[in-house]
Amino acid sequence: MKRVAIIGSTGSVGENTLRVIGHLAEAFQITGLAVNESIDRLAEQTEKYKPIAVAISDASRVDRYREAIAARGIHVPEILSGPDASSILAGSEANDIVVSAAVGAAGLRPTHAALAAGKHVALANKEAMVVGGELLRRTARASRGLLVPVDSEHSAIDQCLRSGRLAEVRRLLLTASGGPFRNTPQSRFGSITPEEALRHPTWQMGPRITIDSATLMNKGLEVIEARWLFDIPETSIDVVIHPQSIVHSMVEFVDGSVIAQLGSTDMCGPIQYALTYPNRLPTLMPPLDWTLIPRLEFDVPDPARFPSLALAYDAIRMGGTAPAVLNAADEVAVRCFLEREIGFEGLPRIVRTVLEAHSPVAASSVEAILEADRWARERTKELSRRGATRSV
Numbered sequence: 001m002k003r004v005a006i007i008g009s010t011g012s013v014g015e016n017t018l019r020v021i022g023h024l025a026e027a028f029q030i031t032g033l034a035v036n037e038s039i040d041r042l043a044e045q046t047e048k049y050k051p052i053a054v055a056i057s058d059a060s061r062v063d064r065y066r067e068a069i070a071a072r073g074i075h076v077p078e079i080l081s082g083p084d085a086s087s088i089l090a091g092s093e094a095n096d097i098v099v100s101a102a103v104g105a106a107g108l109r110p111t112h113a114a115l116a117a118g119k120h121v122a123l124a125n126k127e128a129m130v131v132g133g134e135l136l137r138r139t140a141r142a143s144r145g146l147l148v149p150v151d152s153e154h155s156a157i158d159q160c161l162r163s164g165r166l167a168e169v170r171r172l173l174l175t176a177s178g179g180p181f182r183n184t185p186q187s188r189f190g191s192i193t194p195e196e197a198l199r200h201p202t203w204q205m206g207p208r209i210t211i212d213s214a215t216l217m218n219k220g221l222e223v224i225e226a227r228w229l230f231d232i233p234e235t236s237i238d239v240v241i242h243p244q245s246i247v248h249s250m251v252e253f254v255d256g257s258v259i260a261q262l263g264s265t266d267m268c269g270p271i272q273y274a275l276t277y278p279n280r281l282p283t284l285m286p287p288l289d290w291t292l293i294p295r296l297e298f299d300v301p302d303p304a305r306f307p308s309l310a311l312a313y314d315a316i317r318m319g320g321t322a323p324a325v326l327n328a329a330d331e332v333a334v335r336c337f338l339e340r341e342i343g344f345e346g347l348p349r350i351v352r353t354v355l356e357a358h359s360p361v362a363a364s365s366v367e368a369i370l371e372a373d374r375w376a377r378e379r380t381k382e383l384s385r386r387g388a389t390r391s392v
Helices: 012-023 039-049 059-071 085-090 104-116 126-143 152-161 186-191 207-215 217-229 268-276 307-318 322-338 346-357 366-386
Strands: 002-007 028-035 053-056 078-081 097-100 120-123 146-149 169-176 237-241 247-253 258-262
Touching: 002 012, 002 085, 002 104, 012 028, 012 097, 012 268, 028 039, 028 085, 039 053, 039 059, 053 059, 053 085, 059 078, 078 085, 085 104, 097 104, 097 268, 104 120, 104 126, 104 322, 104 366, 120 126, 120 268, 126 146, 126 217, 126 322, 126 366, 146 152, 146 217, 146 268, 152 169, 152 217, 152 247, 152 258, 152 268, 169 217, 207 217, 207 322, 207 346, 217 237, 217 307, 217 322, 217 346, 307 322, 307 346, 322 346, 322 366, 346 366
Parallel strands: 002 028, 002 097, 028 053, 053 078, 097 120, 120 146, 169 237
Antiparallel strands: 169 247, 247 258
16 A cells, blocks of 8 residues: 655645545555645545644644644644645655645645655646756656656656657657637737636636636646656657647657547546556546547647747756746736736736846756746736836
């Protein structure tokens, strides 16, 4: 039986992980749960799954948690708290597998701690690999830790790569829905509202990733993630618009063969794949009904419509801390757009301005990466306040 800790247990990936583990109860045991502030839900999870340790990043909420579990008659042997709590839990000897599902760059430290301890990491935190991919890959190699992606596109590529050797790969093909504006006249982009951008045609997601899907920045971040996950140069990673979202991604080999991974649009599949890797077990997901699959369409992204995608490739070529700056600038810019401080067309403009102002340094430590992240956030906020995107 494998012992599992979930960093970000109350988010959507964390909840789905608990569903998968409930389905495979004979194979996995929950030993640790980590959250930032969702105390009531953590108490419910504690009662049901009985972890031996929990981590609460916001130390001010620990007393409330103690009261909540006491009211349920529960005892937890270890309660970790503070900004390092998740990292301590992730590196604990009590865990065999760590599911890294915290939101944003905050997932970098626990992911790094787990890999440094040689853990099997099921990586659902995209930002950790975007901002610190080079460091995480180097750490995993040194410790012999295992990094298996949960992101549906990268899980698909991981599965496709099992059909051949890395030296036989010509290119990776990441599929993208194209978001809500793939057919919208570009002349309309200046008047797009947050409400319109949040209406994704395929997925129900959080605000940031929904806006990133509308600009295709989400695919740019996935290109960076793929570059480090699979040790493939960015020149061999392409993005393909696929509105039906049935083909999750593809790998093209040097002999012209293309291996595609298709499946239901349910995150339980990639989560289970990452937990059981390299084995496959029966799943909660229903099989594809081939009679109901619509016609599959593929197209090339329009660079004029989606300039954010090119920014991600620029960040890879700049190297070092540039991807961390790209990610942080985008996160703040999206928030500014949602708060109507900048327009939709201002999103890639402000990110480009911040990226071009950055002088990358080696991403040799978590501290160097997070310092670049901090600088980019402050710079983006400053530009937004000054309305700099109107003239960029």
